[in-house]
Amino acid sequence: MKIRDIQVGEIKIPLKKPFRTALREVYTIENAIVRIETDTGNVGYGEAAITPVITGDTMGSIKWAIMEHIRPSLIGMDIENIEEIMNRIDNSLVNNSSPKAAVDMAIYDLYGQLYNTTVYKLLGGYRNKITTDITVSVNDPEEMAQDSIDALERGYKTIKVKVGKDWKVDLLRLETIRKAVGNKVNIRIDANQGWTPKEAVRVMRMMEDKGLDIELVEQPVKAYDIEGLKYVTDNIDTPVMADESVFSPQDAVNIIINRAADLVNIKLMKTGGIHNAIKICNLAEIYEMECMLGCMMESKIGLTAACHLAGGKSIITKFDLDAPNLCAEDPVDGGAIYKESLIVLEDDLGFGFRKIGNIIYD
Numbered sequence: 001m002k003i004r005d006i007q008v009g010e011i012k013i014p015l016k017k018p019f020r021t022a023l024r025e026v027y028t029i030e031n032a033i034v035r036i037e038t039d040t041g042n043v044g045y046g047e048a049a050i051t052p053v054i055t056g057d058t059m060g061s062i063k064w065a066i067m068e069h070i071r072p073s074l075i076g077m078d079i080e081n082i083e084e085i086m087n088r089i090d091n092s093l094v095n096n097s098s099p100k101a102a103v104d105m106a107i108y109d110l111y112g113q114l115y116n117t118t119v120y121k122l123l124g125g126y127r128n129k130i131t132t133d134i135t136v137s138v139n140d141p142e143e144m145a146q147d148s149i150d151a152l153e154r155g156y157k158t159i160k161v162k163v164g165k166d167w168k169v170d171l172l173r174l175e176t177i178r179k180a181v182g183n184k185v186n187i188r189i190d191a192n193q194g195w196t197p198k199e200a201v202r203v204m205r206m207m208e209d210k211g212l213d214i215e216l217v218e219q220p221v222k223a224y225d226i227e228g229l230k231y232v233t234d235n236i237d238t239p240v241m242a243d244e245s246v247f248s249p250q251d252a253v254n255i256i257i258n259r260a261a262d263l264v265n266i267k268l269m270k271t272g273g274i275h276n277a278i279k280i281c282n283l284a285e286i287y288e289m290e291c292m293l294g295c296m297m298e299s300k301i302g303l304t305a306a307c308h309l310a311g312g313k314s315i316i317t318k319f320d321l322d323a324p325n326l327c328a329e330d331p332v333d334g335g336a337i338y339k340e341s342l343i344v345l346e347d348d349l350g351f352g353f354r355k356i357g358n359i360i361y362d
């Protein structure tokens with residue numbers, strides 16, 4: 001099965017309500033979709049999220065990276081030589097983790113098709129059911145409390161609450177939410193780099209003293225500030241999770257050996273796809289560090305790939321794979337089956353996409 005062509009298109013999906021974090025506000029997902037066709041007529045799909053404030057990748061840079069740098073090195077390659085394909089993707093240019101992820105996903109989709117099996121079984125076959133949390137965007141405390149109650153009524157057992165705007169209001173946000181949902185919901189929080197190290201320690205200790213029972217705090221400080229992250233980890237009881245501080249396996253090594261965080265949030269858009277995410281899983285297993293598998297604002301194309309990795313790896317014990325549930329439309333027929341918090345993987349070939357609507361190719 002040899003690669004005949006690689007195309008990049010665009011997809012637009014409106015959200016049910018604006019997605020707000022300390023870093024950005026999103027109304028519509030506008031992402032790049034990769035389509036790889038082989039000489040056997042098989043087709044694989046992947047997705048690159050436009051998240052310039054985290055990865056630096058834009059629609060223009062993603063298309064250019066794939067068409068001008070990655071595509072030429074892959075045309076004619078045999079899918080069974082996946083090791084060499086992944087080396088070529090990684091060596092085609094530095095950084096650009098989202099376009100690399102999109103191509104990596106499409107290759108894994110084809111790899112499953114080549115061996116007539118579903119991808120999560122090739123990756124370890126550990127589970128075919130996953131329970132995701134749902135994100136509560138950062139807004140006024142009352143609106144966030146209402147969103148949390150709505151999540152509870154829709155069956156979610158864990159909410160991921162966005163904070164990091166102003167630590168005093170963040171404390172009020174969590175007090176209001178905890179009062180509204182009682183102890184029926186597990187609450188994790190994500191500051192998306194919004195606090196200084198001292199603010200993070202201060203506000204987290206206050207949350208601890210008030211008994212708000214926060215499962216973990218994600219990326220309290222700036223991505224580059226590993227010393228600051230370690231300062232927070234060393235000075236609070238709540239587990240600290242590195243997100244924007246960990247893109248590559250090398251970043252994960254650095255965090256682990258310096259004990260700068262207790263947990264890592266792996267995202268395909270940061271690692272450059274499944275093949276590097278597996279390396280982080282292996283490292284985490286060696287050092288007995290549980291991981292979360294997270295996502296950017298992606299459609300069910302990117303999320304199906306992430307779900308297959310989650311299905312393969314036991315070291316991934318926490319799941320923030322909610323983006324399709326935040327979308328007002330699902331253009332994907334096939335792939336992972338989303339029923340609010342429950343995600344099911346069926347025994348399809350590859351990722352099991354049957355039809356994908358609304359992709360616009362140049």
Ligand SMILES: C[C@H](N)C(=O)N[C@H](CCC(=O)O)C(=O)O
Nearest residue numbers: 051135294295296297320322323
């Ligand atoms: C969508 C997911 N639940 C999430 O919150 N991801 C964010 C980044 C998403 C983005 O800005 O596209 C995170 O974990 O930081």
Ligand SMILES: [Mg+2]
Nearest residue numbers: 190218219243
């Ligand atoms: Mg995060």
